[in-house]
Every structure is written in structure tokens, then in C-alpha cells.
Amino acid sequence: MKRRNFIATAAAGSAGLASVSGFAQDNTQKEFKLKNNINHSVCEWCFNDIPFEEFLQTLNELGVKAIDLVGPDRWHILKKYDIYCSMCNGAEISLTEGWNNPRYHEQLIKNYTEIIPKVAEHGYTNLICFSGNRNGMNDYVGLQNCVDGLSKIIPLAEKHGVVLQMELFNQQNHPDYMCDNSLWGVELCKHLGSENFKLLFDIYHMQIQEGDIIRSIQNYHPYFGHYHTAGVPGRHEIDETQELYYPAIIKAIHATGFKGYVAQEFIATWDDKIAALKDGFTRCDI
Template sequence: MQRRNFIATAAIGTAGLAATKVTANIDSNNKDFELKNNINHSVCQWCFDSYALEDFLKVLNELGIKAIDLIGPKDWPLLKKYNIHCSMCNGAEISLTEGWNDPKNHEQLVQNYAEIIPQVAQAGYTNLICFSGNRNGMNDYVGLQNCVDGLSQIMPIAEKHGVVIQMELFNQVNHPDYMCDSSIWGVELCKHLGSDNFKLLFDIYHMQIQEGDIIRSIQNYHPYFGHYHTAGVPGRNEIDETQELYYPAIMNAILATGYKGYVAQEFITTWEDKIAALKDAFLRCDI
């Protein structure tokens, strides 16, 4: 996904944070790594793509993590081999910048999603990501209606197969000009579509940068949020004391809504031991 290009560059500038990391007390052999699992934990594979996918799935099995995000159809057989659920599927989108807000993309997107949605269901998965695309000078109201016009063509297919289409919210710092950059705009899109099979992927990192007041947003708009991503602010690094969000409180707010879906770690680690950083993040969210 294109977001990697930005993050690889940004990570260089934040590497100095590694010297101040605060780690949880984690035994190298996982003896001290035990989860309550009140939160259904997942992780975005692209953040750890220095590991071959199969090797990373073996690590998740060792940790008892049952899900992974942003995997497309070609790799689902490998997930099945290791009994890892795909908590957010991809593969139908064109790009982050070319999305449903531009009618010129509708024909291709409808074709892509009509093909992938049944595959998601057949594989036993539920969630499939989508993107608004960039504004390119377009009015937000026009873009919203364009999204409604396009997405309405695939919602009957999603409803038939029990698949939930989820549009991710981004900030304007990392993704300048992206249209779905506020909870309010995303919620209005959900209301206009009027389907339980369309939700928002609420990326906590992006929305802290873009609008803040994370817990209030969760409390107010949780019926429209179908999935959550984490990362530290600033820098999209670890969710420890080097950043400004307090994730245990955020996780408690999510649980209080009755949410039963997945929370996926999506941070770029600055630690030398990447798996130790991932363990630390899981434990901090495991309230």
C-alpha cells in the first residue's frame, strides 16, 4: 500500500525515540506474555514486513494472536495454514488517492469489489477496506454524494454475502487532500448509505492528529465504527510513554461501547527488537 512510502521516510526522523523507550516486563521466551483477551487483538502486517509473512504468522501463533490486518486473497491460504483470521481484507481498492469520491473510478471499483466480496465471504472473513480518494479540488458534499452513488452499487452484494465494507479515516499530515478526514464526514456517509454493512475504520493515530478528542468520538460515533487501528502520536511509533495518547483509557472506552471487533496495531517500531515492541503494545491495550 502507498502509505509505506511515507512511513519509511518518517521513521528515519523518529529513530531517536528508541533511546528513550520504556518497555513492559516481557520475557524473551514469552513466559510473561499472557493476554486477558478482553480486546480482540490484531496487527497490520505491513508494519512488520521485514519479516516474511509466514515467519510473522509463526510469531503470532507463538504469542496467541489470532488475527492479522490488510491481507489480500493470494495470501489467505497461508493464513489458513496457521489458523490466523484476516480481520481486515484488502485487494479491491485502486489506491489510497483514487477512491469512491470520483465517478471516473466507479466502474473499476464496482468490478473489483463485486469480484472480491464473495471471496471474502467464502474465506470466512467479514471486513473489506475501501478509501474515499483525494479531493483534487472537489467539494466535500459533492464527494460524499459521489461516494454514495458508487458504494450503493456494491452494498447489495456486501449485504448478500455478510461482508462489511469499511472506509478508513486519514489525517491531512500524512495523506494531504484525502477526503474522508473527519469522523463527521464519515458518519454522514454511513447515514446516507443506511446499511449495517458499511462502517468506518477509525484509525486512532490519524484522528488524534486530525481532530483529537478520541474518547469522545468513540463514545459519540461508535455505532459507525467497525474497526480500530493504533499507533503513537507523534511519529506513528510505539504506543508507550514516548507519545501523547494513553491507550488503556482508549481501550476501556472502546470496550464500554460493547464493541466485539478487532483492534489492530499499526505502528512503526523504532526498537531494535521489533517483536518485543509488538508484545509491549499488545499488553498496553490488553485491559
Template sequence: MQRRKFLGTSAVASVGLLAASSLQAKEHQIAAATKLKHNINHSVCYWCYNTIEFEDFLKNLNELDIRAIDLVGPKDWPLLKKYNIHAAMCWGAEISLTEGWNDPRYHDTLIKNYTEMIPKVAEAGYTNLICFSGNRRGMEDTTGLANCAKGLKQIMPMAEKHGVVIQMELLNSKVDHKDYMCDHTAWGAALCEAIGSESFKLLYDIYHMQIMEGDIIRNIKEYHSYIGHYHTGGNPGRNEIDETQELYYPAIMKAILETGYKGHVAQEFIPTWANKIDALKQGVTICDV
């Protein structure tokens, strides 16, 4: 082989080997078994992975040592028990994200739904049950807050009796949930004050609050006493929480731990990777500070 030809062929081969080696190293890093510290109690929202059969997904969680799942109702609980997976955030009593506690027209239905669901949650051995403010539809925030407080106070005695915490999710009204009322942490904290019960807290969705107000770590530190649960998600796009987005999750997780928080943090990003379980594993590993 001529020297010029040999050098050209070798260079191409070397580049190919380096690329393959780099790719293999990344795949190995992602696929390698990870021993979680569990300083953070990890959970995950199944809807982001619902192309995977539910039981298969629970098997994946066992393999990843993720011990909890979010946004599951009574029909899912028997399988959770089978695989020893905790329901960190239950649902099934709400009407919808848009029809919530801020509108008195829905109070009778919501009170009925929650008074039926609270004992079921407690009997199953779970604690958290989600709720939503509903949309504004031209309503003033102060009016909506008063309406939420009036309705929710009627289920607080039952929640307190059963040790169940009703958690209202903070959502963004800028991109994903136009007109949603509980879209700022300060509003949610004021609602907590108005209700005045440890059985009512906020579900702080980091992705949503980054869009609405930013200043994530400062707000977590300021309002942590009102927060009972956390969701993750990369911004923009609500995809992986790695270097492809603008939030630095290790620092956020450390700030959460510094508040003394003992609850769960649930991954709620929509994976873009072909292997969604590898994406989940990466997200949990990033948060396992």
C-alpha cells in the same frame, strides 16, 4: 587497596550493576510470557513488520497469542489458514488511497473490483473489506460524499447478501495523506447515514484522528455505531504506543469496550525497537485491558 580507591571503584561498580539490573528487569518484563485477556480482539498490520518474512511473522503471532492480522489479500489467506490466523481486515479491491469512491470516474472499476472480491472474502470466512474515499482534488466535501454514497450503494446488496462489511478508512490529510477526503469522523458518519446499510462502516484509525481532530474518547463514544474497526499508532511519529507519545491507550481501549464493541483492534504503529516483535508485544499488552 587504599580506602579512597576502593570506595571509588565500588561506587562505579554499583552504578554499573544497578544500570544492568534495571535494563535486565525491563527486558524481562517485555520478553516474559504474557497471558492475554482477549477482552480486546487483537490484530496487527503486517506492513509495519514486512522486514520479517510473512510466514515467520505468522509464527510470531502464534507465540504472542495474537489471533488476527490486517490488510491481507487472497494470496495471503492460505498461510493464514495454516497458522489459524484470522484476516480481520481484507484488501485487494481498492485502486489506491488517492483514487477512490468520491470520483465517479473510478466507479466502474471499483464496482467491478468489489463485486469480484466480496464473494471471495465471504467464502474464505472473513467479514471486513477496506475501501478509501480518494483525494479531493478541488472537489467539495458534500459532492464527494454524494459521489461515494452513489457508488457504494451499488455494491451494498452484494455485501449484505454475503455478510461482508465494507469499511472506509479515516486518514489524516494534514501530515501523511494530503488532500484525502475522508479525514473527519463526522464526514464518515454522514456517509454511513447516506448509505444506510450495516454493511458499510468506518475504519477508525486512532493515530490519524488524533492528528485531525483529537478528542478521541469523546468521538469514539459519539460515533461508535458507525465504527466497524480500529487501528492504533503513537502520535507524533506513528511509532510505539507507550509513554513516548501523547495518547493513553489503556483509557482509549476501555472506552471502546464500554461501547459494546466486539470487533478487532489492530496495531499499526511502525516499531523503532531493534526487536520489532518485542515492540509489538508491548503494544498489544498495553491495549489488553
């Protein structure tokens, strides 16, 4: 190809890419109807500039019946709108102060002992937890500390049918966090040996930290109880502006027989945030 023709072709291609996001936004104005082969959810914090009840009403209009990361103080509002809490929170201390450090065990055991029965009482299943930061601790020591602490509450979770889910984070966004790779998390699951402890596999975090997302899903899916989405880089929309191809990832999740929830956890950059959310749901609705 001659240089001038190559430059003209490349320029046209760049213009096409620049219009992708706008095209996607226009596309979301078409009729929105989910097939629901995947159980869809959304993380509330990403859209918390929208009044909570207004957002729940919007989810009802979209036919999305679940939301992530809502605590006990607002579960009664979810009941009002018939929205399921697909990932409960409120028992943790913080992302950095978690089960890998015995100094937090007493408080964490108290918190989770109080909230696990409440999760079950409201008809929910999943309750989030965190490893905490290393702070110089060896990963093997931290893993054993997690086993020692979590073993104290897993019988209660089993009794009430509640599944504790530890989220995987990357080191760029959460420096020093211990549960930062699939293998460490899977090893923790194996040590605990309970179906009531799983990993929350955050696709955004694990693409940054380790990549090979579909292979991880295929190899370790028995240990993954929940999924979060977002675009890489930037944790924005899961459209063509980022590097992950979510339809293939969701198909891989579906092929494992997964019956849990996939929650959108991206920070919208579009002017119309609900249009961005609809676009994300559509891309995951295989």
C-alpha cells in the same frame, strides 16, 4: 523550590523518562499472556521485514489470531497457520483514487463485485475501501458520489455478510484525502443506511486530525467497525514516548460493547520489534 534543587529534580525526571522505553523493553521479557477482552490484530505491513510465515508463527506463539491488510493471494497461507484476516484488502485502486470520483466507479464496482464473494467464501468479514482525494471537489459532492457508487455494491455485501470499511486519514500524512474527519464519515454512513458499511477509525490519524479521541468513540461508535493504533507523533510504539494513553482509549472502546478488532499499526523503533509488538498488545489488553 530553590533553583538548584529544581534543576536537580528536573534532571532526574528527564533521566527517568529516557529510561522508560528501555524499561518497557525489559518488561516484555516477562511471561506474555493476553486476557483477550479485546480482539487483537496487527497490520502486516508494519512488520513486513519479517518473513511472512515466520511472522504468522510468532502470532500463534503470542496467542494473537488475527492480522490486517492481507489480500486474496495470501489467504491460503493464513489458513495454514489458522490466522484470521480481520481486515481484507485487494479491491481498492489506491488511497487517492476512490469512491468520491465517478471516473473510478466502473473499475471499483468490478473489483469489489469480484472480491466480496471471495471474502465471504474464506470466512472473513471486513473489506477496506477509501474515499480518494478531493482534487478540488466539494466535500458534499464527494459524499454524494460515494453514496452513488457504494450503493451499487452494498446489496452484494449484505448478501454475503461482508462489511465495507472506509478508513479515516489525517491531512499531514495523506494531503487532500476526503474522508479525513469523523463527521464526514458518519454522514456517509447515515446516507448509505447499511450495517454493512462502517468506518475504520484510525486512532493515530484522528488524534492528528481532530483529537478528542475518547469523545468521538463514545459519540460515534455505532459507525466505527474497526480500530487501528499507533503512537503520536511519528506512528511509533504506543508507550510513554508518545501523547496518547491507550489503556483509557481501549477501555472506552470496550465500554461501547465493541466486538470487532483493534489492530496495532505502529512502526517499531525498538531493536526487538516483536518485543515492541508484545508491549503494544499488553497496553491494549485491558
